[in-house]
Amino acid sequence: MSTTLALDPPPAPPRSRRPVPVWLALVAASLPMFMATLDNLVMTGALPVIQRSLAPSVEQLQWFVNAYTLSFAAFMLVAAALGDRWGRRRVFVIGIALFTVASAAAALAQDPASLIAARAVQGVGGAAILPLSLTLLAGAVPERLRPMAIGVWGGVSGLxxxxxxxxxxAVVEGMSWRGIFWLNVPVAVVAIPLVLVALRESRGRAQRLDLVGVLLxxxxxxxxxxxxxxxxxxxxGSARVLTMLGASLVLLAAFVAWERRVPNPLVPLRLFRSRSFSVxxxxxxxxxxxxxxxxxxxxQYLQVDMGYSPLEAGVRTLPWTAAPMVVAPLAGALAPRTGIRPLLLGGLVLQAAALAWLAVVTDGDPTYASLVPSFVLAGIGMGLTFAPSATAVLADMAEDDHAVxxxxxxxxxxxxxxxGVALLMAVFQAAGGALTPADYATGLPAALWVGAAIVAVGAVSALWLPRRSPAGNGASAGSMAPAGRMAPAA
Incomplete structure (x- = not known):
């Protein structure tokens, strides 16, 4: 019996060759992506309010975030495969529409289970948006402008x-927590026509969908x-937890083994022969x-422990959140001159240092002012990470491999x-933390130290980014001659 599913594409529409301004292509690709990435953490500021409204358990509170990120992760490779076969712009638009419908369902949810289900469907729609936005953008701008375009795209993603x-x-305080989902509807109404006008249709390698790989x-x-x-x-040490973790390891090992032998893998393992891609x-x-x-x-610490409202807490994260908006485009512009490795390494080191700093400061009775320097450091580090990371991923890839x-x-x-949410929350609770003003600060420093250590491991791995390697075939990040350094713009 066949283990793959043949999906015959509809007839390809005629391709338009009329030139599109670079700024318009940037807006068309970035606006839906901004909407999808925003929903990764848009709920974090609203969680205390949602907790009072829907009375979820601590586990359900995590699933409000994880239902989105897990379905997002599980379906991105499927969306890329369908985009290669059916047309990337077509699947991109379908993703925007599905995301918007699920956003409306989340806004109307009356209990935790309904909200979790809507968030999961949102993630499926988002899975077709984020990766295809970069692929469509790379095909819409001239090669010499791709480093700049990817820098702006990375800045918007981080933003x-x-x-x-x-x-x-801001939305929770001005309207209600349901407003954070209604906000996506007018964005989609603008984004879909813009995509159809500014981004041309493209396809990759047409192949069968690896259903076994998807499931594993x-x-x-x-x-x-x-x-x-x-x-x-x-x-x-409980039987249920050990069974889940053991089954997870077995299934992921089986996934790798399956991808090695199937003729049409969901993730071609040959991509990992590129050291730049692997690192x-x-x-x-x-x-x-x-x-x-x-x-x-x-x-949540700013609200639960320090007593700020959702809007006040959001404003006080600006020293952190505003920095990537400025730094990421600069990092994209600097990459052709400095190479990718110094930027990515520097960004990860700054973030690890910022989390360690926060772990020290929050292990006491900090004022908001004492948090600001570490927030700024973290924001600069994030800005230095987004664009170089996206560039390094595509450095050695042929154009047909961009989407996957x-x-x-x-x-x-x-x-x-x-x-990250699951692990650091587990550390937080194991260290005595709870979602109450009296106990929140108890578990936070331990969780931040673990986060700092994990980011530091990423910084060490960045040292293995190649200085120079044979030219990538059609790399979208500016036709990089070396994997870790882009060729100068013509």
């Missing part, structure tokens, strides 16, 4: 993630994250686990977000 708490807090990877990741979440309640994915995982797990906890390479990296990062 969407970083501004989640601020925008969530998706269920393996789900069980792993679920096991970590359950560990605090059941104990790390970029390693650093992305460490960055997401350490940093976004910490953001999840720190955004970008999707693989985005999948790794989203899995990292889910693992």
């Amino acid at each position: 969407g993630i970083a501004l989640g708490p601020l925008i969530g807090g 990877a998706g269920v393996g990741v789900l069980l792993g994250v679920w096991g970590i979440i359950r560990a605090d309640d059941d104990g790390w 970029a994915n390693t650093t992305s995982l460490a960055f997401a686990v350490g940093m976004f797990g910490a953001v999840f906890l720190l955004t 390479a970008s999707s693989t990296n985005a999948t790794v990062r989203e899995v990292g977000v889910a693992l």
